[in-house]
């Protein structure tokens with residue numbers, strides 16, 4: 418087996434956690450404190466996150482989308498594939514080095530989505546954007562941890578509280594959707610989404626898409 422090669426590391430802002438990028442034979446792995454956050458061979462449900470959300474807003478003119486975070490760029494590439502030329506996509510990424518890694522190493526995996534003129538990259542905490550923008554987005558796609566619990570850093574826990582869900586609700590335009598990726602179901606989180614006013618659908622998506630793999634969970638929470 419080809420051994421993993423260490424490429425680079427970064428400190429996660431607002432935490433002491435270390436994020437590292439590894440590569441072996443064209444496969445990439447991003448790890449936080451040694452635990453895998455994302456692997457380039459498995460992205461079926463990251464693609465599905467964008468597919469489900471874009472399907473909900475497909476008929477809107479000039480939709481505006483917020484994606485947090487960038488990771489390896491699969492979700493953003495899948496969204497761009499489904500959105501027309503008038504769409505605008507803001508991608509919020511907490512770790513500036515992840516943006517650099519996408520430009521330097523990872524862009525080829527996904528067709529260089531950051532070079533697309535519809536895309537604006539913000540090196541920022543997605544929570545900050547949610548708190549400061551009101552009725553600004555038709556869809557908000559969140560895949561910043563491994564589920565509704567801080568994994569990249571504890572500070573992300575706020576996103577999954579009732580206050581966080583309510584703030585995402587307020588950042589959406591009427592009829593907008595919040596889509597959240599998770600490695601598995603979480604009844605309490607779905608309840609919190611409903612409590613702030615969302616209509617919630619829980620969808621199962623396979624890790625390797627049509628090839629199968631683990632079942633991940635995607636919540637599509639519609640602002641009515």
Ligand SMILES: C[S@@+](CC[C@H](N)C(=O)[O-])C[C@H]1O[C@@H](n2cnc3c(N)ncnc32)[C@H](O)[C@@H]1O
Nearest residue numbers: 463486488489490491492511542543560561569
């Ligand atoms: C699991 S990866 C995202 C994978 C992505 N969906 C893809 O298709 O490659 C999580 C990303 O979210 C970023 N992140 C974590 N917390 C964040 C936050 N609060 N705001 C913005 N980005 C964040 C991480 O640095 C990492 O790049």
